[in-house]
Structure formats: C-alpha cells, structure tokens
Amino acid sequence: MSGRTIELVVVGAMLAGTLTVGTLSAQTHKDYRFNVGPKAGVSVNNPFGSVSVKPATGNVVIVNAVLYSDKVEVDNNLVGNRVEIQSHLLPGGDAESGRVDYEILVPADASITLHSSTGSLHAEKLHGDVTLEGAAATVDVRDISNAHVHVKTLNGPVTITNVQDGHVEVDSLSGEVTLNSVTGPLVQVISTSGGINYIGDFGDRGEYRLTSHSGNIEATVPGSTSADVSARSVRGEVHDDIPLQPKTHTWFPTNNGSAFWGTMGQTTMSSTVVLRSFSGKIHLRKRTSK
Amino acid sequence: MNCLELRESLAETEDGSRLEQRAHLKTCPECSALVAELDLIAASAIELRAADEPSPRVWNSIEIALRQEGLIRSQRPSRSLLPSLGSRWAWARWALPVAAAVLVTVGVYVRQTSLPVQLARDTAPPVAVPHEVSDAAIAGLNDDDLLQEAAQQSPAMQAQYTDNLRRVNQYIQDAKGVVAANPNDEEARRSLMEAYQEKAMLFELAMDRSLP
Numbered sequence: 001m002s003g004r005t006i007e008l009v010v011v012g013a014m015l016a017g018t019l020t021v022g023t024l025s026a027q028t029h030k031d032y033r034f035n036v037g038p039k040a041g042v043s044v045n046n047p048f049g050s051v052s053v054k055p056a057t058g059n060v061v062i063v064n065a066v067l068y069s070d071k072v073e074v075d076n077n078l079v080g081n082r083v084e085i086q087s088h089l090l091p092g093g094d095a096e097s098g099r100v101d102y103e104i105l106v107p108a109d110a111s112i113t114l115h116s117s118t119g120s121l122h123a124e125k126l127h128g129d130v131t132l133e134g135a136a137a138t139v140d141v142r143d144i145s146n147a148h149v150h151v152k153t154l155n156g157p158v159t160i161t162n163v164q165d166g167h168v169e170v171d172s173l174s175g176e177v178t179l180n181s182v183t184g185p186l187v188q189v190i191s192t193s194g195g196i197n198y199i200g201d202f203g204d205r206g207e208y209r210l211t212s213h214s215g216n217i218e219a220t221v222p223g224s225t226s227a228d229v230s231a232r233s234v235r236g237e238v239h240d241d242i243p244l245q246p247k248t249h250t251w252f253p254t255n256n257g258s259a260f261w262g263t264m265g266q267t268t269m270s271s272t273v274v275l276r277s278f279s280g281k282i283h284l285r286k287r288t289s290k
Numbered sequence: 291m292n293c294l295e296l297r298e299s300l301a302e303t304e305d306g307s308r309l310e311q312r313a314h315l316k317t318c319p320e321c322s323a324l325v326a327e328l329d330l331i332a333a334s335a336i337e338l339r340a341a342d343e344p345s346p347r348v349w350n351s352i353e354i355a356l357r358q359e360g361l362i363r364s365q366r367p368s369r370s371l372l373p374s375l376g377s378r379w380a381w382a383r384w385a386l387p388v389a390a391a392v393l394v395t396v397g398v399y400v401r402q403t404s405l406p407v408q409l410a411r412d413t414a415p416p417v418a419v420p421h422e423v424s425d426a427a428i429a430g431l432n433d434d435d436l437l438q439e440a441a442q443q444s445p446a447m448q449a450q451y452t453d454n455l456r457r458v459n460q461y462i463q464d465a466k467g468v469v470a471a472n473p474n475d476e477e478a479r480r481s482l483m484e485a486y487q488e489k490a491m492l493f494e495l496a497m498d499r500s501l502p
Contacts, residue, residue, distance in 0.1 A: 117447070173491070193454075
C-alpha cells in the first residue's frame with residue numbers, strides 16, 4: 001500500500017468518524033415517568049421509528065425516547081389513568097429526521113395501543129389488551145396471556161408467539177403472518193395476499209379461522225392435537241398430512257383436492273379450525289420434532 | 291314494469307330515477323319505501339364526510355341489515371365491530387361497511403323476491419348480482435382519493451398502497467363472483483364482508499393515525 005493510499009484511508013476514516021459523531025450528537029434522549037393505577041391505558045402514536053413495550057414493576061409507566069433530530073418532539077399527556085404519547089413532527093421533518101425510537105415499561109395489566117408507519121412494534125409479557133397498527137411496521141408480540149391482541153398492518157410481517165387464552169385478531173393486507181403457540185377462544189387472521197403460518201396445537205374448544213385471498217396457509221400441529229378442521233380453497237390446492245376422521249355430512253364437496261373436512265384427536269376437547277383461501281394453497285402438516 | 295322487474299333494475303340504477311322505475315314507484319307504496327330506504331342509506335353514507343356522528347337511524351339500518359344477513363353476530367362488550375368515529379377520516383371507515391351492507395341487502399333482497407318466480411317460470415333471468423352496483427356510486431368512495439391521500443401523506447409508500455389496492459379490489463371481485471355463483475353460501479358472503487373489511491382497513495391505514 002503506497003503512502004498516498006494510506007493517507008486517503010486515514011482521511012476517509014476521520015471523515016466517517018466525524019459524520020458518525022455528528023449523527024449521534026443530533027440524537028436526543030428523553031425520559032418520562034407516569035404514576036398510574038391498575039389497568040392503565042397507554043397509547044403511543046409514532047409515525048417513524050420503533051416502539052417496544054415490556055412490563056414494569058409496579059404501577060408506573062416509564063418512557064425512554066430517542067429522538068433522531070430537532071425536527072420532532074414528543075408530546076405526552078396523562079389523562080386520568082391513561083398515558084398518551086405522540087411523536088410530533090415539526091416543519092421540515094421527514095421519515096429520517098422525524099424518527100423516534102421508544103422503549104416503554106408499563107404495568108403488566110395495562111392495555112396498550114401502538115401506531116407506527118414504518119418502525120417495528122414489539123410487546124411482550126403483558127396481560128392487558130394489546131392493539132398494534134402499522135403500515136409497513138414489523139409487528140412482534142410474545143408472551144401475552146388472558147388478553148385481546150389486535151393487529152392491523154399493510155405489508156409489515158406479523159409474528160405472534162406464545163399467547164395463551166388470547167382473543168387474537170390479525171388483519172393484514174400483504175404481510176406474512178406467523179402464529180406460534182397461540183391459543184384462545186378466538187384466533188382469527190384475515191389477509192389479502194400474505195401467507196399465514198400457524199404452529200401449535202389449536203388449544204381446546206376455541207375457534208380458529210385463518211383466511212387469505214391469495215396467500216398460502218400452513219398449519220403445523222402436533223399429533224396430539226384435537227380439532228375439527230375444515231379447509232377449502234376455491235382455486236388453490238389443499239393438502240392434509242394428518243389422517244382425519246372424515247365428516248359424514250358436509251355441506252361442501254371435499255373430494256376434489258380443493259377441500260377437506262374432518263376431525264383429529266378427541267372430539268370432546270376439539271377446537272374448530274377453519275382454513276380458507278381463494279387461490280392460495282392450504283397445507284395441514286404434522287409436526288415431526290419435539 | 292312490475293315489482294320484481296323494478297327490484298331487479300335497482301341493481302343497476304338504485305335510486306329509481308329511470309322513467310319506467312318512476313312510473314312504477316308512483317303506484318307501488320312497497321317499492322317506494324324500499325327505494326326511499328336505499329336512498330337514505332346511500333345519502334347518509336356520503337354525508338358521513340361532514341358529519342361527526344352518523345344518525346342513530348343509519349347505524350340501526352346497517353346493523354339490522356348485517357344481522358339479517360348473518361354477517362355479524364352478537365358483539366363482545368369490549369369491542370365494537372363498527373369503526374370508531376374519532377378522526378377526521380372516520381367517514382372512510384364507515385363508507386365501505388355501508389357500501390357492503392347496501393350491496394348485500396340489494397342483492398339478497400332481489401334474489402329472495404325473485405326466486406319463487408324463477409322456480410315457477412323455469413326460464414328465469416339470472417339472479418341480480420350485487421357487483422353490478424358501483425361501490426363508489428353508493429358510498430362516495432374513490433380509489434383515487436385514497437392514492438392521492440397516501441401520496442401526500444407518505445410518498446414513499448404510494449407504490450405499496452397502489453399494489454395493495456389492486457390486490458384488495460381483486461379480492462372483492464373474486465368474493466363477489468363466489469357469492470354470485472353460490473348465493474346460499476354463507477361463507478361466501480362472509481368472505482365478501484371480509485374483503486370489504488380489508489379495503490376499509492386500507493383506507494384507514496392510508497388516512498388515519500399511523501401516518502404523520
């Protein structure tokens with residue numbers, strides 16, 4: 001390496017370092033703390049940037065916000081037992097300069113509502129209602145119990161993991177939806193073109209309805225699953241790797257590779273599972289490991 | 291024009307403004323009441339742009355229509371099936387469910403009244419299909435409005451909204467086709483409602499709080 005090259009590398013590194021420091025110095029950290037009562041409500045509207053919510057100890061809401069420029073500010077408000085957080089874009093703010101990342105601690109029994117256009121939305125270890133809405137936002141929800149979980153996205157992928165006794169409703173235009181160990185009295189996914197992947201045992205005595213217009217639907221269940229499963233694709237194919245006790249009386253044809261309807265496991269404990277697609281494939285698989 | 295012909299013709303001109311329709315409506319109170327009800331729903335849907343709250347009568351009409359068709363069941367106390375009304379674009383959330391209710395109501399009403407006659411005649415005309423009614427004509431909806439709004443609010447995502455709008459419109463068309471082919475298929479009607487729900491959500495996402 002010549003002396004001239006080394007000189008250029010050093011100058012480049014210094015320039016890059018200066019730019020990085022400049023960017024970091026434009027960031028501002030802000031913390032907010034709110035004392036709330038039981039079953040508080042927390043609402044966050046953050047057009048650009050991520051929101052992560054985890055449980056706090058005690059009846060307190062702690063908000064840690066990282067603002068990426070002075071083109072955005074955080075409006076916060078405590079109204080009764082409800083905390084409202086809003087990222088407020090100032091004139092000249094855009095998706096980059098208007099970005100705010102939040103890490104929020106809430107009481108585990110709080111109900112949360114999160115909105116973001118492009119950031120990621122994450123909630124975990126709560127037992128209050130969870131409502132997440134975002135256009136391209138990535139949604140990740142895990143370890144929720146005895147609560148409603150409602151998710152709406154345009155094309156952001158949705159992953160919901162380990163939800164027990166949940167009332168789960170997911171609406172997605174084109175995002176992929178993955179449910180892993182999600183059970184409850186009602187689990188419903190509606191998608192226009194995104195695929196739906198369910199991994200779990202369908203609980204007991206719940207209603208599971210997975211619908212996609214053109215996306216594929218795949219359900220992977222253990223052999224011990226008890227469920228009454230009907231699958232139907234108007235123009236797609238259906239595949240069933242698990243032997244089902246066929247229904248003796250069905251109201252739609254089930255013998256042409258586009259539909260099946262049958263029962264697996266114990267009928268007294270079985271959930272109702274409805275898999276529907278217009279042109280996507282539907283596949284009921286048996287989980288091979290674990 | 292008799293009652294059956296008038297009700298079938300409503301799928302194309304739902305306000306009863308054609309000459310033959312007007313002639314029949316002058317002499318038939320039952321059909322006049324039907325057209326008045328449809329006009330009320332359609333007009334109220336458009337007025338939702340300006341109104342903060344729809345009138346209780348509109349809400350009741352929608353709920354009754356949806357319940358009669360089995361498209362909604364008893365609501366859970368903690369969550370309303372109907373969209374909230376708190377924002378400037380609340381009308382958009384209402385407009386598609388209203389359109390869906392009107393379309394399904396017209397389609398099923400026409401079908402129910404025409405079916406016995408069809409059976410008797412054996413050479414009946416095809417059942418009126420809801421998709422012959424223009425969604426935009428009923429609810430004042432316009433896909434261009436949505437795209438324009440998305441372009442203004444979030445230009446980077448306009449292509450995604452365009453793509454998703456195309457997909458959801460295809461969903462609605464396919465669902466309508468299945469309903470037309472299987473008018474007694476409750477799941478098909480549910481699927482149509484879900485397709486409209488998806489489109490309503492697209493409007494909501496484009497125009498509501500998730501965008502700056």
